[in-house]
Amino acid sequence: MNAGAAPLLELVDLVRYFPVRNAFGRRTGWIRAVDGLSLAVWPGETLGLVGESGCGKSTLGKTVMGIYTPTAGDIRFAGREIGHLPARARRAVARDLQYVYQDPGASLDPRWKVVHSLHEPLKIHTRLSRAEREREVGAILAAVGLPDAHLDLYPHELSGGQQRRVGLARILTLRPRMVILDEPTSGLDVSVQASVLKLFRSMQEAFALTYVFISHDLAVVRAMCARIAVMYLGTIVELGDTAAVFETPRHPYTRSLLAAVPRIGGRRVTLDFVLEGEPPSPRDVPSGCRFRTRCPLVQDVCAREEPRLREVDGRAVACHFA
Numbered sequence: 001m002n003a004g005a006a007p008l009l010e011l012v013d014l015v016r017y018f019p020v021r022n023a024f025g026r027r028t029g030w031i032r033a034v035d036g037l038s039l040a041v042w043p044g045e046t047l048g049l050v051g052e053s054g055c056g057k058s059t060l061g062k063t064v065m066g067i068y069t070p071t072a073g074d075i076r077f078a079g080r081e082i083g084h085l086p087a088r089a090r091r092a093v094a095r096d097l098q099y100v101y102q103d104p105g106a107s108l109d110p111r112w113k114v115v116h117s118l119h120e121p122l123k124i125h126t127r128l129s130r131a132e133r134e135r136e137v138g139a140i141l142a143a144v145g146l147p148d149a150h151l152d153l154y155p156h157e158l159s160g161g162q163q164r165r166v167g168l169a170r171i172l173t174l175r176p177r178m179v180i181l182d183e184p185t186s187g188l189d190v191s192v193q194a195s196v197l198k199l200f201r202s203m204q205e206a207f208a209l210t211y212v213f214i215s216h217d218l219a220v221v222r223a224m225c226a227r228i229a230v231m232y233l234g235t236i237v238e239l240g241d242t243a244a245v246f247e248t249p250r251h252p253y254t255r256s257l258l259a260a261v262p263r264i265g266g267r268r269v270t271l272d273f274v275l276e277g278e279p280p281s282p283r284d285v286p287s288g289c290r291f292r293t294r295c296p297l298v299q300d301v302c303a304r305e306e307p308r309l310r311e312v313d314g315r316a317v318a319c320h321f322a
């Protein structure tokens with residue numbers, strides 16, 4: 001797969017821990033939010049990243065973005081290690097690699113007209129003349145489906161959907177190569193969700209974007225992503241083509257997760273697995289396989305040996321018995 005192409009983003013044994021401190025400020029342990037995770041994202045694809053809340057998917061996105069510094073491991077973007085760059089050099093990468101948390105419209109400054117919000121990133125990050133900026137802003141506004149007349153409006157004069165489009169336009173003014181979308185449809189009703197997903201798709205085509213799509217909504221991930229990575233307690237347990245993973249999930253956690261998704265008009269993916277209880281705390285990761293405390297197939301070896309991701313049936317699975 002992808003013979004000849006190089007990954008746009010490559011994570012190698014990425015680790016991000018947070019210290020846990022007692023009332024006296026003494027460190028008493030670590031939260032292992034991202035725990036030795038490796039992953040490649042290819043140019044032009046949409047990779048879905050799923051898992052229960054607290055599995056580390058947002059921490060992973062924020063570590064890639066430079067919001068958190070990696071505790072260990074490498075982040076390679078377009079062939080260059082960016083995880084340990086000095087702040088100034090890291091900011092230069094920010095143009096190419098953008099992060100959208102939930103609603104991009106929510107980050108608009110209420111005191112600024114749309115025109116100001118869209119020109120500002122270009123003023124900071126480029127040397128374009130005013131006329132060039134105006135051309136660029138006009139083109140991007142049209143691409144997100146808004147007329148020029150909206151340039152003169154304040155955010156409160158726009159609908160929620162229009163604010164979202166302006167927020168996205170603001171990100172696109174920098175012509176990023178990759179956008180990490182963190183729960184981009186959360187809080188939207190189904191009809192608005194469909195138009196937002198359509199917008200993401202048309203933006204991807206128009207601007208040759210690569211997406212990492214972080215979501216707990218498996219139905220949305222299935223609709224948007226050609227590949228899916230399933231995360232559990234800071235690491236990836238299954239990674240492969242979305243259609244194949246949904247059709248025949250191989251890791252017991254993936255099977256449990258998919259079994260919990262209701263299917264309207266179709267059969268459920270699995271009937272025999274139900275996910276019980278809460279995941280263990282990332283402060284207290286179980287020995288061996290980290291899913292063993294909830295796994296219906298657990299054996300003795302699972303407590304002793306941590307299963308590594310290995311190729312099974314055309315995808316990568318971390319289970320001794322997959």
Ligand code: SF4
Pocket residue numbers: 251252253289290291292293295296297298299302307318319320321322
């Ligand atoms: S390695 Fe063992 S505990 Fe882990 S998922 Fe596989 S069967 Fe379950």
